[in-house]
Amino acid sequence: MTAAPNANYDQAWKEAIEDDLAEFLAFFFPQVYDLIDWTREYQSLDKELQQITPNAEAGERVADKLFQVWRRDGEATYILIHIEVQSQEDSQFMERMYIYHYRSFDIHKQVISLAILGDERQNWRPNSYSYELGGCSVRFEFPTAKLLDYEGLWENDPENFNVFAALVVAHLKTKATTQNAEERERWKWNLVQSLYERGYNQEKIIRLFRLIDWMMTLPASIQQSFESKFKSYQEERKMPILSNIELRAMEAGRQEGTLRTARESVLEVLEVRFNEVPPALRTLINQIEDISRLKQLLISAISIDSLADFQQIMESNRPAN
Structure with missing residues (x-):
């Protein structure tokens, strides 16, 4: 172990x-x-x-x-x-x-x-x-x-398995596997699979995946194996919701948590998905000083349909002066 x-x-x-x-x-x-x-x-x-x-x-x-x-x-x-x-x-x-x-x-x-x-x-x-x-x-x-x-929430009430039910399971299984990373990886994999099998929309899957991935930390070698299995799972089911670049962005945010890293993660995802980021939008993102807002924008960057929609979210969530 x-x-x-x-x-x-x-x-x-x-x-x-x-x-x-x-x-x-x-x-x-x-x-x-x-x-x-x-x-x-x-x-x-x-x-x-x-x-x-x-x-x-x-x-x-x-x-x-x-x-x-x-x-x-x-x-x-x-x-x-x-x-x-x-x-x-x-x-x-x-x-x-x-x-x-x-x-x-x-x-x-x-x-x-x-x-x-x-x-x-x-x-x-x-x-x-x-x-x-x-x-x-x-x-x-x-x-x-x-x-x-x-405890036993997953097994006893599968129909009402919402965000906080998932987080409770992740919390309890994380504490129960402090000395067994392999067992933690198995529980993490079961939780992530359930997000797809329950038919959640893209944004909810991303949010839940982020929380589970953040809490259920794994050694680097086991995490790499987990991500490889996760990529194959998405490809087999033709559900490529989270790509390697998005996984790396989440990983960077989880490990560092700095404003600079958070901004770079948002910009990197936008560049991969939409080829380029307008200078004005890049400037706005680089001016954000709120780490929690950048986390929300990262989720939007992963799930949004267009740059125009992303800019609308930026405007609607801009703090008042």
Whole structure:
């Protein structure tokens, strides 16, 4: 058996939640989903999240997310999503949830704190924080989702296998195969095959493939074998959704994560698909400073039908000055 490289859990979860907050809440926290008016756009609040995150931990909490949403009753509400991915109990976790909550409360008086527990301890289920001193007491409770509770999801409910069901399976199988890269590759292959067999459209296959590939990291030699098998699978079924150049672009983004690499990945895919990129469009892409926006543009570059459609997406998603 071959040990597998460290997995990138946080980035995969963060990107999935950024892509579809509604599906995330519907899957894990339906009671929260039902509170929200989904006809109105929600907003990701990364700058506000930086304000409430302790400086010492700012670089570690990359999976935490803060959103502003609108409730069905018309009130604005903040949703703080805290992703805790670890293999053992953390005695500071409940206090940290409380700190993040009251710092969010300082910004906005309506806050819902949620936690995803991705650890391997079945009995560790923190959902509250409290203290009492001199007649003064505080008790803070928060909803959690324990990923271990979703074990067997693939086998037991194949009809409802959505983005977050796939991510849960990828997460659990990645943790279960830390010392067995060959077994991880088998699970990764099964997951990727299922994307095609379920009849998903091109964009959804690309999004799910990206998340699975990002989390279920493999040693270089096994990854090469996986990609060769994947290419043959596409060719046999005449479904060339992801080419070698697109796979390499995803690989570069997964490994580096820098703005320069992300920009080059978008431009490289556009050049391969449409032969050339107009200078004005190239300049716009090279001016983007938001890594998450570049990730979204990479997916669009892979799946879009024309450069004109890509430019429309660029315009529609351009941040306000």
